[in-house]
Amino acid sequence: MITLIGKDLARPGVSFVFYGPAEECKSCRFKPSCVDSLEKNRKYEIIEVKDNEQKCPIHGENSVIPVVVERADIDLLSNSKNIFEGSTFEYSAPECSENCEYHDECFPEGLVDGDKCIIIKNHGKHHGECKKGYKLNKLTLGFVI
Template sequence: MITLIGKDLAKEGQEFIFLGPANECENCRFKSSCVGNLELNRKYVVVDVKENEQKCPVHAEGIVIPVEVERASIDLLTTSKSIFEGSTFTYNAPDCDENCDFHDLCFPDGLAENDKCIVLENLGKHKQECKKGYKLNKLTLGFVI
């Protein structure tokens, strides 16, 4: 999908989480093509940068550039044992209230409850111990849309 992003961020491979439009976007003529297709709290990656520039008061350099984005892959720590590369599953957040070093991998930004995911890569057992005693595996996920 095409969106607009600040000139300083318009690089292939750049990842971002869409946290919602700024107040200045409300009356902008580019609103639908800029933020209209993006989902709130989703992680995206820039896959292609286009040539055109537009003025924008929200971004640091005052300029946005059209880019093609897609949903970014997400790393996850999970207790599931029956997951293998290519398998699909529905994400359910773990039952954990610990605020540990792994929290961001167990509850990654861009992933929501009941998301349909595909395992792109199973990175195997997580080497460090979980405070809850869970046996964790590290996965890289894509999305089934």
């Protein structure tokens, strides 16, 4: 999908989480091609940068550039026992209320309950100690759409 992003961020491989439109976006003529195609709290990766710079008061450099984005792959620590590359599953957040150093990896931004995911890469056992005693694996997930 195509969206607009600040000129200084418009590079292939850059990823970002869309937290929703700014107040100024509501009346902008570029809103349909900029923020309307993005889903709130989702992580995207820039695949391609287009030409055609536009003015935008939201960004520090006062301009945006069209980019092609896809939902970004997400790294996750999981205690699932049935983990193998290529398998698909519906994500459900783990039952954990610990606030440990691995929290952000167990609850990564851009991933919500009910997402249909595919395991792109199983990086193997995570060597850190889980406070809940879970045996964790580090995974890279893609999305099944």
